[in-house]
Amino acid sequence: MPVIEVTDLRKSYGGRPVVDGVSFAVEEGEIFGVLGPNGAGKTTTVECVEGLRVPDAGRVRVTGLDPVADHRRVAEVLGAQLQQSELQAKLTVREALELYAAFHPKPADWRPLAERLGLVPMLNTRFGKLSGGQKQRLFIALALVGDPRVVVLDELTTGLDPRARRETWQLIEDIRAGGVTVLLVTHFMEEAQRLCDRIAVIDRGRVAALDTPAGLIRRSAGATVISFTPSAPLDEADLRALPELASAEFKDGRVTLSGTDETVNAVITLLARTRVTAHQLRVTDTTLDDAFLDLTEAST
Ligand SMILES: Nc1ncnc2c1ncn2[C@@H]1O[C@H](COP(=O)(O)OP(=O)(O)OP(=O)(O)O)[C@@H](O)[C@H]1O
Incomplete structure (x- = not known):
């Protein structure tokens, strides 16, 4: 059974369709990319997967569960990356990890996670004082603290310098090596080509192509x-x-x-x-x- 199944998903804002019949399935252990130009409907699509938006039509399943009707159970298997604005600047790294671990019924031990993500030296640093790369590493840790089967990462490396971006790619590969399926929204071709097993190219609310990076090039x-x-x-x-x-x-x-x-x-x-x-x-x-x-x- 695919970990994520999206079938004929539709969502309009003010009568304007922004997701217009999107279908794809993500298999266990994949890094699956969602790639497309600005405004193509990528974030709306993944927010429907996360249960943050209610589809107008179509079917979304995460490990067989409906992200809206079974929101609580989906939150146990799906880790979502926070947006920058969702974390208070005054919260320290340790407080953020403890707080988010407390949201989950069966959290991972955040200490080895912090170690793996190189966050130990900054456990007492406030979020507002972290560099862009450090913030992204914390967001990855917070997405993983619930010990999920699948994580959704949306534009994770935007704004990072090339070195921090490469370090983040390595972390994404490590996440997959740890058995977690990754749904990755990205604008960066190099990132998609390097990391993704398969990519859905979304254009104007539709899947323009779905293939391996080599298949898309062919x-x-x-x-x-x-x-x-x-x-x-x-x-x-x-x-x-x-x-x-x-x-x-x-x-x-x-x-x-x-x-x-x-x-x-x-x-x-x-x-x-x-x-x-x-x-x-x-x-x-x-x-x-x-x-x-x-x-x-x-x-x-
Ligand atoms: N809550 C909302 N109300 C009205 N329009 C919205 C809302 N959310 C998104 N949109 C519009 O829907 C379209 C698709 O947005 P979405 O964020 O899904 O695209 P995207 O592919 O993720 O784009 P980007 O790469 O720029 O983040 C955009 O034109 C956006 O302005």
Whole structure:
């Protein structure tokens, strides 16, 4: 049974649909990404999963439970990351951990958690005095203090410097290694590509694509591009006959071909066979960024 199931979820604000038939299922032990442009409906979707918003239509289940009707039981299995504004600046790290542990019937021991997250040196520091990275580590600890089966992390690394962001990625991987399923909302392609097993790309309230990061890249047009200036003219017919060729352009003595790895390998074989040297050879891959732009419409 999937840990999270969302089926045909719909939610409108003031008659405007912001979540318009979203469906996905998150399997146990996955890091599942929800990616999309600003205003796509990502937060509204995960807030329905957390039971913080009531869907207009559709079905949401967390470990088989309804987050609205069974809110209390869902809170026992689901850890949600707080938003910055939800924690008082004067609360110390220790007080926050004790307070949140007390909310749960079977909390994890917060001490090893604090140790794992590097919070021990700042247990007596007030929340308002923590750095961005330290705050995020505390939010992760608070999301885990109820010993959940699944955590929802929404824009966790926004505003962090590259080092703190990488440290946070490592923590997310550690969470999963500890057996907790992760639902991750993010704007960062690199983050999604590095961490997520599968990604739902949400655009204008709908799932535009749902696949592995590599699968999303493969779907995108012109996956791999190879370009070079041949030392001697190549037979255009030979080039056009290359396997899996998506496009070919010949301009100012330069050849630009797009296709797959197979196309690239065949070009290399062709060059070797015809004893032609490729000058200024460049091979570029489509990135998740390109796939994202392909999959989501530019807002007008
Ligand atoms: N309580 C609300 N009342 C009215 N409109 C809302 C409310 N909450 C969100 N919206 C609107 O719904 C749309 C979707 O918002 P949502 O926060 O779900 O998107 P998002 O994909 O998480 O965006 P972002 O990446 O910018 O956080 C936005 O246009 C937002 O302004």
